[in-house]
Amino acid sequence: MSNLKPQHNGACHCGSVRFKVRLTDEFNTIRRxxxxxxxxxxxxxxxxxxxxxxxxxxxxxxxxxxxxxxxAKHYFCKTCGIYTHHQRRSDPSQFGVNVACIEGVSPFDFPEVVVTDGVHHPSDTLGGDRIAGILRFSPTE
Ligand SMILES: [Zn+2]
Known part of the structure; x- marks a missing residue:
């Protein structure tokens, strides 16, 4: 584990789930x-x-x-229902972490968030793992 990057504390709304995380590139990778x-x-x-x-x-x-x-694996708290993180589809070595769960920051701190075109997910448009008969919609990953 790299100790060069700051470690952030995170939790769901009710506090049942608590975690620490070091981000890939701090808040430069935020996406909708x-x-x-x-x-x-x-x-x-x-x-x-x-x-x-x-x-x-x-x-x-x-x-x-x-x-x-x-x-993709989307995780949320059983008690309060808040999404904490998900394992990405486009890069399974990465989690997407809910910015709103990270202590000391607010999603409203980032007024201009890049929107990923998840409707046309690269894994679908490249023909990689499209499943016939299922909607072409794909998750954030
Ligand atoms: Zn909770």
Whole structure:
């Protein structure tokens, strides 16, 4: 683990789930996504390597949601329902972390967030893992 980057504390709304995370490139990787799931969820995500996310408590209080190709893993707290993080589809070595769960920052600190075109996910448009008969919508990942 790199000790050069600051470690951020994070938690869900009710505090059942608590974690520490070092981000891939601080808040330079924040994104919104237009896919069918993210447009409902409405969260802003920031990237972190899988190995840099460490759960202090409540990892067993997370629930997993998968859809479409099932590649991405979207986690949220069983108690308060808040999305904490997801394992990306486009790069499974990375988590997307809910910026709103990170202590000391607010999603409203970033008025101009890039929107990823999740409706036309690269994994679909390149023909990689498209599943016939299922909506072309793909998640944020
Ligand atoms: Zn919670």
């Amino acid at each position: 996504c237009s896919c069918s799931y993210c447009r409902m969820r409405g969260a802003i995500a920031v990237s972190a390597p899988l190995s840099e996310m460490e759960f202090i408590q409540g990892e067993d209080n997370l629930t997993l949601y998968q859809f479409n190709t099932g590649t």
